[in-house]
Amino acid sequence: MKGLKRIGVIGALGISIILSGCSMFDGGSKPSNEKSTLKIMYYDERSFYSQLGMVYSALHPDVDITVVTNQQTGPYDPEMDMEAQFDTFIKEEQPDIIMLSADQLTRYAEDGSLLELDTMTEEKDYDKETLIPGLLDYMRELGGGKIYGLSPNFYSQAIFYNKDLFTKYGIPLPEDKMSWDQLFELAQRFPTDGAKDKRVYGLSLGYNSELYQLGSLIGSSQNLSMFNATSKQVTIDTPAWKNVFEVAMKGLKSGALYTEDPNGMSSGSTQTSYEDYLLRDPFISGKLAMKFESAYIMTQIKEAQKNAKDKAIQNWDIVTAPVDPQSPDTSSNMSLGQIFAINAKSVNQEAAKEFIRYITSDDYARVTSKLQDGTFSVRTNYLKDEENHNFKAFYSLKPVKSSIYKDFDKLPQNFFAKFTGIAQEELKAAFDGKKPLAEALASAQVKGQQAMAEEQAKVKEQPEQGSGTAAVEAETPAT
Structure with missing residues (x-):
């Protein structure tokens, strides 16, 4: 359709x-x-x-x-x-x-x-x-x-914010080129009490509600990578990554972040009408101060303003996605x-x-x-x-190319999926307080390196294949 x-x-x-x-x-x-x-x-x-x-x-x-x-x-x-x-x-x-x-x-x-x-x-x-x-x-x-x-065309994400909520609670409006620390600090100035489907939240980051996901998002903006695809080395156990996951953990534990329901509806709500459907997003219904989102939400806002005018957000604007203070003019959250x-x-x-x-x-x-x-x-x-x-x-x-997936095609075929599972498990243990963050990162690096070696060994066992681009190159006249 x-x-x-x-x-x-x-x-x-x-x-x-x-x-x-x-x-x-x-x-x-x-x-x-x-x-x-x-x-x-x-x-x-x-x-x-x-x-x-x-x-x-x-x-x-x-x-x-x-x-x-x-x-x-x-x-x-x-x-x-x-x-x-x-x-x-x-x-x-x-x-x-x-x-x-x-x-x-x-x-x-x-x-x-x-x-x-x-x-x-x-x-x-x-x-x-x-x-x-x-x-x-x-x-x-x-x-x-x-x-x-x-x-x-290009795809981009930005921070949408509710001007009325900032005015109501006397909090300064967000600005372009904030760091992730500044964004979380701003979100934490909003109240954190009340039932999930009734209270006000400071910030929503979509489905990046798990430590590995949120850390990856922040690390990408800082041009970090968890592995070197060329040398086949895992690089998650570094001071830079430790700082990133500390920032992510603090934000997730602050109580200021709204967690998206995987089913696309606010927890505890019963969808009975088109109006309910439109207002299921707490930003659109005026209960969320800031949302990290793509331009697609603007269509939803317009629909809600037309069909649920008295309940839908009216006074909103946009600032840039958070940036790395060391490179404030670039963003990995913008892609072609x-x-x-x-x-x-x-x-x-x-x-x-x-x-x-x-x-x-x-x-x-x-x-x-x-x-x-x-x-x-x-x-x-x-x-x-x-x-x-x-x-x-x-x-x-x-726009800059995210280092998270740099030279992704040079990795052994199944390594990334295995490494993701390893990192998620270790970082969840750290988030749950079962081990220190430093220990979780060290373990993820050791296990990840082992997975890299195993997948590399499988590659070497396979018969060598010719490169398609090499074949194209051989037949291509010089330009």
Whole structure:
């Protein structure tokens, strides 16, 4: 149903643009009578046209598009080498446009398998000044100094806050670029008495209500990692991680944090109407001072204001996600959507550039800004609302690649799942007071290193496989 709704919205918007004679982007090439083709990698054909391709195809009738997907259709196989399968897919299908993760972009850029896009972004009509801050620098970081891919949208989290609650209790409003310590201290200034479904809470961090999860969230913002994937060393037993988990434990034990119910409803409530459904979130019903959340909650707030006006929050705003005081201008809580790159072997490189130009254009951003699906366009012109909320909180911090999952693809296949279980168990013991935190971290490191060695041994026992990217590189002409 959601997909059908998106198709309807995009389709209607696209038709209105075409009928008005509006050009989709100023920097694009004019339609030609000469036919060109594009093979584009995406999740599936239906999703591609509803999210990206419908308006593009209407405005570019001279381009024939074929959508290819590498999505697994059978049951999940934990022993399957997903990256090797991905590489084989690219080698066999040779799509013009490749959809990549951040790690995959780096790997393929190193192999020389992608077309450089720096020249395109420097074109006057591309107007890179309206892109979100740090986007191009981030893409250069992934590409080893050059831009090899771009994304049309990004996902970001921020701190939503209830102005009326802060006024009621005489507490200073939150600010952009707070540290995690400052955020917890602010939350703890609200009262902690009363029944769970009646009282006021200082802060909600979603489902990050367990020590390992919350510590990982805080550590990610401080550019910490629990392991070195290259040297295969576990690195959780460090002073930095100990400090992170101490901060997380203090916050969790303070009584100021609201814990999300896994069933999506406040504890003790009985959902009897649509109004109850809308107000199940304590932030929307005015019982929560701050919430760490994505933009998706804004749609829920609007619905509640329309259908439960007297009970829904009215006076709210946003500040940035907490930051590392040592790097206050960056955030790992901001991530890009699909990254699109051009296959260096493509014989349709100009058409491929035109497609990427289109999906990162200002006019495309204008159309998709109406969708309100929890993501944002990478163009800042449409990052605002009628109430003038602080939308800069979503994009003023520059994106950085989280070190928590750095070089994740270099780890033995089953190690991360095993290590997560080990760390969760040890940190729960520390949280429950069964052992000191320092002892729990030391134990997690020893057990984690043992798991790393065991999984490494399994890798060495397997027959050596050729690299798909190496095969692509061998066939790719120098650029």
